[in-house]
Each structure stands twice: as C-alpha cells, then as structure tokens.
Amino acid sequence: MMYFEDIPLDETREMGSYTFTEEEIIKFASEWDPQPFHTDPVAAEESIFGGLVASGWHLCAIWMHLMVTNRKREREAGVERVAAGVSPGFRDLKWLAPVRPDDTITYHSTTTEKVDLRSRPEFGILRSLNEGINQDGVRVLSFTGQVFMPRKPKGE
Secondary structure, eight states: OBOGGGOOTTOEEEEEEEEOOHHHHHHHHHHHOOOHHHHOHHHHHTSTTSSOOOOHHHHHHHHHHHHHHHHHHHHHTTOOBOOOOOOOOOEEEEEOSOOOTTOEEEEEEEEEEEEEOSSOTTEEEEEEEEEEEETTSOEEEEEEEEEEEEOOOTTO
8 A cells, every 4th residue: 555655756657648639629629618729620720829729628638537547557457556635736737839630648747746734744745747748749738736645544
C-alpha cells in the first residue's frame, strides 16, 4: 500500500495517448465550448488559428479520463496505491499550442512537490506537473495538479 510518504518525487508516469478527430472536436465543443473555431471548420479558417482546433477543456477532459483509466490499470496490475483524495484545484493551466484534427497527444504526469499540512496532519498535498505533448514533440498542455493524499497511519 502506498501513502503520501511513499510517493517519490520526479517520477514521471505516462497516462496514455489520444487522437483528436474533427468529429469529436466539434461534438465536444458544440456542447461545452461552442466557439466557432472549435465548432465550425469554415468559420475557423477566419480565426486566429486558421482552422479548426480542439477546446482546451477537451484536452483537460481527456487528461482526466486517461488519468483515471491509468489508475484503474495500475490497480488491476497489482500496484497498490492508496486512493488519492479530493483535489484542492490546479495551478498554472496553459494551452500552449493548438490541437488540430488528427493530432495525437500523449499525456505525462511528473510528481514535483509534497506539502505537509499542519491543519490536517492525516493528509499531505501531492503536486504534479501534467503535460500533453503532440506527435511532433510540441507541448500543447501544461498544468500543476494537486491532490490530498492520506498519510501513513501512526504505527505503520
């Protein structure tokens, strides 16, 4: 069983890859981010992007899906991590380059910091740098995630 104390810093885990199709970009944006450069290929030609691009929120939603799927895969492989608690939010969200139809983004998470909590000593905050890199090696997404992690019970 892994607790806050057991998580190494500077460990990078690949969450997986995802290819964004034109159909999925439009479908996601039509419901959640209906700006023309996400929903209308013709109107997108006239935008600052010069063509259709995925919503940054779509990139984040795929990261979340892959992170949860990766944790499930680890459990099934016998990696016993204590379930992370809730997140107090994330920091420094950056959409660094447009994601276009047929781009494949590979997501990584690197543990960067462990914060002791005086107010809740049974938890620590684990911070990680989360990134999405496209098929050309260009970083398209970056943010610092935070999660409350249970500490080892006294006596363990």
